[in-house]
Amino acid sequence: MELKSPPPRPDLTKKGIYLLVTALALGLPRTAIESPMLLSQASRMPNGLVILIASQLFAFAIVGGLLFLIYRRHNWARWSYSVLTILGIPFSVYPLYLSLSAAPVSGLIGIGQIFLQLAGLFLLFRPVSSAWFKWRAAQPD
Numbered sequence: 001m002e003l004k005s006p007p008p009r010p011d012l013t014k015k016g017i018y019l020l021v022t023a024l025a026l027g028l029p030r031t032a033i034e035s036p037m038l039l040s041q042a043s044r045m046p047n048g049l050v051i052l053i054a055s056q057l058f059a060f061a062i063v064g065g066l067l068f069l070i071y072r073r074h075n076w077a078r079w080s081y082s083v084l085t086i087l088g089i090p091f092s093v094y095p096l097y098l099s100l101s102a103a104p105v106s107g108l109i110g111i112g113q114i115f116l117q118l119a120g121l122f123l124l125f126r127p128v129s130s131a132w133f134k135w136r137a138a139q140p141d
Contacts, residue, residue: 016123
């Protein structure tokens with residue numbers, strides 16, 4: 001059985017991935033802006049700095065890995081990212097409120113990240129994007 005060559009990545013899918021990568025990248029300046037507050041909190045517990053750095057790197061690696069797999073057309077990664085985003089939004093409301101009062105620029109960036117994530121996910125679940133993801137699943141092993 002001859003395999004067809006994969007269809008090119010639709011423009012909407014590319015834009016959705018770019019929006020999600022941009023949201024991830026905006027986490028770096030947010031961390032820098034909030035670093036005095038984060039370091040203050042970390043210094044109050046044993047190994048706090050190690051825990052802070054490890055948790056930041058772990059989160060960045062997980063999200064970055066999922067975005068890479070989405071780029072590589074793994075439908076399960078698209079769904080996993082979606083579930084994590086939707087479940088995470090309610091838990092980000094209070095930290096965003098604190099950010100807006102302590103470091104308003106960081107809070108505004110955080111709100112922007114949420115909008116970028118939702119817009120990116122919206123584009124990744126448009127019919128043309130869904131068809132692109134399903135092409136891989138339809139190929140025989």
